[in-house]
Amino acid sequence: MNRFLESLPLARDRASLRYGAALAISSLALALRFALVPALPSGFPFTTFFPAAIIATFLLGAGPGVLTALLGAAAGLYFFLPPLWSLAPGHSAAFALGVYAAVVTLTILIIHWMQRANIRLRAERQRGEDLAAHAELLFHELQHRVSNNLQMIGSVLSLQRRRITDPGASQALADAVAKLQTIGRIQRQLYNPDGAHLSLDRFLPDLLADLVNAGGRPGIECSVEAKAGVQLEAHAAIPVALIIAEAVANAVEHGFADRETGTIGVHVGFEGEQLLLSVVDDGVGLPAGFDAAASNSLGLKIARTLAEQLGGQFSLTPNAVQGSVAKLHLPIEWRASA
Known part of the structure; x- marks a missing residue:
C-alpha cells in the first residue's frame, strides 16, 4: 500500500x-x-x-x-x-x-x-x-583488500622462513603464518556490512569446517551443540573465535597427529553465571603431567591471554573418556542481546 x-x-x-x-x-x-x-x-x-x-x-x-x-x-x-x-x-x-x-x-x-x-x-x-549499496560495495572491497594484505604478509613470512635454518625460529614463523590465516578466515565470517551479530550456532560450524579443511584433515568430523541465538558482543567475537580456533587447531595437530580420522565437538551453554564454550576431541589425549598454565605453546599462551582480557578463563585438560577438552568460561556480560 x-x-x-x-x-x-x-x-x-x-x-x-x-x-x-x-x-x-x-x-x-x-x-x-x-x-x-x-x-x-x-x-x-x-x-x-x-x-x-x-x-x-x-x-x-x-x-x-x-x-x-x-x-x-x-x-x-x-x-x-x-x-x-x-x-x-x-x-x-x-x-x-x-x-x-x-x-x-x-x-x-x-x-x-x-x-x-x-x-x-x-x-x-x-x-x-x-548509499547503502555503495557502502556495502566499499565494505566488500575493504574486506577483499584486508584479506589480500593478510595473504601477502603470510607469503612474506613464508619466504623469510625458507632462509632461516634455526628450527625454533622457523617454527615460530610457521605459527605466525598459521595465525594470520586463521584471523583472515575468522574476519571474513564474523563481520557483516550491516553490523549484525552472528549467532554462535550459525557461525561455529562454518569456522570448524574451514579450520579442519585448512589443516588438510578431511577425515576429522566436527559437530556443534549450541543454544540457538547465543551471540557475543562485537569486540568479544574475534578473541573468542581465535580461542576456539586455537583449541581446534591444537586438537588437529596434536590429538590426531598419527590419525586420519576422529571427532571434534564444540559445545556452547551456560554454567552458573558464566557462558561456557568447550572443545572436546577423542584424540590421543594429553601427555602425563601436562599443565596448560605452564605450557610454552604460543597458541595456548595466546588463548589464555585473550581469555584473561575478556575477564574469563581458558583451560585444557584430559577428557574423562578419551582425548582432551578445552574450556572457555566467560562472564555473561559479554553476551549480546538477541
Whole structure:
C-alpha cells in the first residue's frame, strides 16, 4: 500500500494520458449526477463533482484535479443551479459555487502537498538505498583488500622462513603464518556490512569446517551443540573465535597427529553465571603431567591471554573418556542481546 501511495500521481511523464483520464472522470461524474436527479432534492449541484475532483487529484495529480474541479463547477452551475442552462450564477448559486470552490481547492492543496512529500520521501529512500549499496560495495572491497594484505604478509613470512635454518625460529614463523590465516578466515565470517551479530550456532560450524579443511584433515568430523541465538558482543567475537580456533587447531595437530580420522565437538551453554564454550576431541589425549598454565605453546599462551582480557578463563585438560577438552568460561556480560 505504501509503495502504491508513493507512486502517485500516476503516469507523471505522460501529461496527455493524465488529462484525458481527468476528462473521462468528469464525464462519468456528470452522467452520475444526471442519474441521481430523481433521488436528490434541489440544492446539491456538486454531489458527484466534488469526489470526482478528489479522485482525479489523488490518482492523477493537482493539474488534472483542478481541471476536473473546474469542469464540475461549470457543469453544476449550468445544469443544476438556477437559472438553469446558464453560466450566470444567481445569488444562491454564487454562494453554493463559492463553498464548492473553497472546499475543493483546500482538498486539492492538501492532496498535492501530501504527494509532494511522498515524492521527496521516495527520492530520499532511493538515495539511502544507493548509499547503502555503495557502502556495502566499499565494505566488500575493504574486506577483499584486508584479506589480500593478510595473504601477502603470510607469503612474506613464508619466504623469510625458507632462509632461516634455526628450527625454533622457523617454527615460530610457521605459527605466525598459521595465525594470520586463521584471523583472515575468522574476519571474513564474523563481520557483516550491516553490523549484525552472528549467532554462535550459525557461525561455529562454518569456522570448524574451514579450520579442519585448512589443516588438510578431511577425515576429522566436527559437530556443534549450541543454544540457538547465543551471540557475543562485537569486540568479544574475534578473541573468542581465535580461542576456539586455537583449541581446534591444537586438537588437529596434536590429538590426531598419527590419525586420519576422529571427532571434534564444540559445545556452547551456560554454567552458573558464566557462558561456557568447550572443545572436546577423542584424540590421543594429553601427555602425563601436562599443565596448560605452564605450557610454552604460543597458541595456548595466546588463548589464555585473550581469555584473561575478556575477564574469563581458558583451560585444557584430559577428557574423562578419551582425548582432551578445552574450556572457555566467560562472564555473561559479554553476551549480546538477541
